[in-house]
Amino acid sequence: MEKLITLENVSKHFHVGRKQTLVAVNNVNMDIYKGETLGVVGESGCGKSTLGRTVMGIYSPTSGKITYNGEEVKVKKTKDRYEYSKKAQIIFQDPYASLNPRMTVGSIIAEGMEIHNMYDKETRQKRVYELLETVGLNREHANRFPHEFSGGQRQRIGIARALAVEPEFIVCDEPISALDVSIQSQIINLLKNLQEEHGFTYMFIAHDLNIVKYISDRIAVMYLGNLVELADSDEIYEHTLHPYSQALLDAVPIPDPEKESLKERKLLSGDVPSPINPKPGCPFAGRCPKATEACRTTSPELKEVRPNHFVACHLY
Numbered sequence: 001m002e003k004l005i006t007l008e009n010v011s012k013h014f015h016v017g018r019k020q021t022l023v024a025v026n027n028v029n030m031d032i033y034k035g036e037t038l039g040v041v042g043e044s045g046c047g048k049s050t051l052g053r054t055v056m057g058i059y060s061p062t063s064g065k066i067t068y069n070g071e072e073v074k075v076k077k078t079k080d081r082y083e084y085s086k087k088a089q090i091i092f093q094d095p096y097a098s099l100n101p102r103m104t105v106g107s108i109i110a111e112g113m114e115i116h117n118m119y120d121k122e123t124r125q126k127r128v129y130e131l132l133e134t135v136g137l138n139r140e141h142a143n144r145f146p147h148e149f150s151g152g153q154r155q156r157i158g159i160a161r162a163l164a165v166e167p168e169f170i171v172c173d174e175p176i177s178a179l180d181v182s183i184q185s186q187i188i189n190l191l192k193n194l195q196e197e198h199g200f201t202y203m204f205i206a207h208d209l210n211i212v213k214y215i216s217d218r219i220a221v222m223y224l225g226n227l228v229e230l231a232d233s234d235e236i237y238e239h240t241l242h243p244y245s246q247a248l249l250d251a252v253p254i255p256d257p258e259k260e261s262l263k264e265r266k267l268l269s270g271d272v273p274s275p276i277n278p279k280p281g282c283p284f285a286g287r288c289p290k291a292t293e294a295c296r297t298t299s300p301e302l303k304e305v306r307p308n309h310f311v312a313c314h315l316y
Helices: 048-057 078-085 103-115 121-134 139-143 151-164 179-198 209-215 234-238 243-250 257-262 292-297
Strands: 003-017 020-033 037-041 063-068 088-091 167-173 201-205 219-221 225-234 303-306 309-311
Touching: 003 048, 020 048, 020 225, 037 048, 048 088, 048 167, 048 201, 078 088, 088 243, 103 151, 121 139, 121 151, 121 201, 139 219, 151 179, 151 243, 179 201, 179 209, 201 209, 209 234, 209 292, 219 243, 225 234, 225 243, 234 243
Parallel strands: 037 201, 037 219, 088 167, 167 201
Antiparallel strands: 003 020, 003 063, 219 225, 225 309, 303 309
């Protein structure tokens, strides 16, 4: 497969106090291939959204390099950020907070096209109508305001806005977590259909491992800002290697009440360490039942231990 985006030792730090640094993303290395969906999973606060926003260009990496089609992504200058935003877009988690309440839906969708000087005014209007119909809304909705829509409809508007500038890469930052369960499958299927039709590349960030398995070609597991496992979707479910990944999958409920009641759960002990000024060693060592002395002193490197299956663990 052809590489679209490459991350080389990408880190993102935030200064949160005097001599205190929050390490949100720590030395992440991975490739994202054209036309694929890369799922990113992990518990709250593990750095998934920060990684997505760094790849998208909202944040500039503290260290490391991101390349897009072989060219380094630079977003510190406004001009560079605008140029990159035509290639990479984002669908935000909260459809209630991500749309400007003072703008009509048509203006929200057309804004990106105006910024990038795409089309004349009449063509932009036609394009807005096309996009509304593409995401399952009506052209009459263009003159309404966001508060007149349900959560699922607002997320469809957010998707239309992302599509407006014809990007190649889209970060889906937990796009269904704020929606009713009955609506979630509709949004997921819409994203899959759009990908099949237009060949989009997705980074799909989510908590729900069943949905991630359904939509993703590969899955990246993050823990405390670190990429701990990366493999094809089926491979990571059938041959889970990292102890944290195993604990995550073990927590997924079985839809059969009898089987669920008989299931043995491997509960993790210990507290999640602070991402502020982290200590050396594996970030999962304090909660890992298989941790050795090396785990507590030396950070493991991400390495390929099975074909296209990478894990950061001293056990392999």
